[in-house]
Amino acid sequence: xxDLPELDPIVHGKLRLAILSLLAGVEDAEFTWLRxxxxxxxxxxxxxxxxxEEAGYISVEKKSMQRKPVSVYRMTEAGRNALSEYIHALRTxxxxxxx
Amino acid sequence: xxxxxxxxxxxxxxxxVCLLLPVCGHALDLxxxxxxxxxxxxxxxxxxxxxxxxxxxxxxxxxxxxVFGPIEGQYWRLIAKTGDFPRAFYFFTALAAEQKSxxxxxxxxxxxxxxxxxxxxxxxxxxxxxxxxxxxxxxxxALGEYNRALALEPNNFGVLYGYAIYESYxxxxxxxxxxxxxxxxxxxxxxxxxxxxxxxxLEQHGHPQQ
Numbered sequence: 001x002x003d004l005p006e007l008d009p010i011v012h013g014k015l016r017l018a019i020l021s022l023l024a025g026v027e028d029a030e031f032t033w034l035r036x037x038x039x040x041x042x043x044x045x046x047x048x049x050x051x052x053e054e055a056g057y058i059s060v061e062k063k064s065m066q067r068k069p070v071s072v073y074r075m076t077e078a079g080r081n082a083l084s085e086y087i088h089a090l091r092t093x094x095x096x097x098x099x
Numbered sequence: 100x101x102x103x104x105x106x107x108x109x110x111x112x113x114x115x116v117c118l119l120l121p122v123c124g125h126a127l128d129l130x131x132x133x134x135x136x137x138x139x140x141x142x143x144x145x146x147x148x149x150x151x152x153x154x155x156x157x158x159x160x161x162x163x164x165x166v167f168g169p170i171e172g173q174y175w176r177l178i179a180k181t182g183d184f185p186r187a188f189y190f191f192t193a194l195a196a197e198q199k200s201x202x203x204x205x206x207x208x209x210x211x212x213x214x215x216x217x218x219x220x221x222x223x224x225x226x227x228x229x230x231x232x233x234x235x236x237x238x239x240x241a242l243g244e245y246n247r248a249l250a251l252e253p254n255n256f257g258v259l260y261g262y263a264i265y266e267s268y269x270x271x272x273x274x275x276x277x278x279x280x281x282x283x284x285x286x287x288x289x290x291x292x293x294x295x296x297x298x299x300x301l302e303q304h305g306h307p308q309q
Contacts, residue, residue, distance in 0.1 A: 030292030064168020066257060066294055067175065 005089035010055045011082050015040055015048045020083045023058060023075040030070050049073065057082055129158050133170055140173070145181050152177065153190050160194060160205060168257075171208060178215070188216035195244075206248040207258040213241035214265045241265060256293050259283050263298075264307045273305075 011017055018038050023029060035045050052058045057079030061072050075083075091098065136151035152174040159167045178187045191212040195205050217237060220226050226234065245262040252258060263279040266272030283298050300308045 026291055027289035028292070029290075033292035062163070062165035064164050064172070065292075066260070066297070067168045067172025069165055069169045070292075072292070 005092045007089050007093070008082055008086050010051060010057065011086040013048065013051075015044065016052055017086075019045075019048060019052060020057065020075065020079060023073060024080065024083055028061075028072045028074045030065070030072055034073065052079070055079075055082075129155060129166070132158065133173075137173070140177055145177060149174070149177055149181070149183070149186065156190075157194060160198065161202065164204060167204065182219070184212070184215040184219035188212045201247060201251060203248040203252040203255050203258055206244045206251070207255070207261050210241040210244040210248070210265065211261045213237055213244075214261075214268065217241075218268065238269075254286055256283070256286065256290070260298065260301075263301060267301060267306050276301075276305075 011020060015038060019034060022034060022037055031045070031049075034040075034049075035042065038045065040048075049058065049060070053060060055078075056076060059074050059076050061074070063070055063072050132151055132155045136148045136155060139145075139148035139151060152170060155170045156167065156174060159170055161167075175187070178184060191205075191209040195209040198205060217234070220229065220234075242265075245258065245265065248255065248258045249262070259279050259282055263276050263283065266276035266279065269275075280298065280302050286293065287295060297308065
C-alpha cells in the first residue's frame with residue numbers, strides 16, 4: 001500500500017474549499033458576494049471564514065465602499081500555498097482514477 | 100512686578116488648558132460625535148447634525164477609509180436631503196486645504212462637492228449671474244483634484260466612479276466618461292463585489308441612478 005498523501009483538514013471542508021477557490025480567482029471579495037456565490041447562510045459562512053482566518057489562509061480588512069462599511073477578504077500567500085498543496089495531494093491520491 | 104504677573108498668567112493659562120484637555124478629549128470622542136449626529140438627524144435637527152458630522156469628518160480625516168467613508172456617506176445623505184450643496188462644497192474645500200499630505204479620498208470628495216455645488220448653481224438659476232471665469236475655475240479645480248486622486252490611487256473605485264459621474268454632467272464630458280467607465284470595467288473581474296449595478300446604470304443611461 002503506497003503512502004497516502006495528507007489532505008489539509010482546513011482546506012478539505014466543502015464550504016472552505018469553495019471560499020478558497022473563489023478567492024483564488026479574484027483580488028478581493030466582500031462577504032455578501034461570497035455568500036451569494038456559495039449559497040451559504042451568514043452564520044455558516046462567517047464560521048468558516050473565521051476558521052480560514054485563524055489558519056492564516058485569508059485576511060480581512062474593514063473598508064468603505066461608496067461610503068458604506070464593508071469587510072473585504074483576500075487570500076494570503078499561505079492560503080494560496082495551502083490550496084495549491086491540497087490540489088497536488090488530491091491529484092496524487094486520485095492519480096490512478098484520473099487516468 | 101509686570102514680569103511676575105506675566106509668569107502667573109502663563110501658569111494659570113497652562114493649568115486651565117491642562118484641566119480642560121481631558122474634558123475636551125471626552126467631548127471630541129469620534130463615536131460619540133457620530134452618534135450625536137445620527138440622533139440629531141433622526142430628530143430633524145439638521146443644522147446640528149450637519150455640524151456634528153463635519154466635526155466627525157474633521158476628526159476622522161487621515162484615518163482608515165472604513166472610518167471616514169461611512170461618516171461621509173451619512174453626511175452626504177443629509178446634504179442631499181437638505182439640498183445644502185454649498186455647505187458641503189465650502190466644508191470640503193476647507194478640510195482639503197488643512198491637509199498637509201494629499202489624500203485620494205479627500206481630493207475626490209472635494210471634487211464631488213464641487214460637482215454638487217455646480218449642479219446646485221445650475222438648478223437655482225445662478226450660473227448666468229456668476230462670472231464665467233469663476234465657473235471655469237471651479238471646473239478646472241475639480242478636474243485637477245480627480246486627476247491628482249487618480250495619480251495617487253489609479254484603481255480607486257470611488258474616485259473613478261465619482262469622476263465618471265462628474266463627466267456625465269459636463270457638456271463635453273461623454274468621451275472622458277467612457278474612458279473612465281472602461282477603466283472601471285477593467286477592475287470587474289478582480290473585484291466582483293464592487294457595486295457594478297451602479298456602473299451599469301451609468302453606462303446605460305448616461306447619468307447616475309438618483
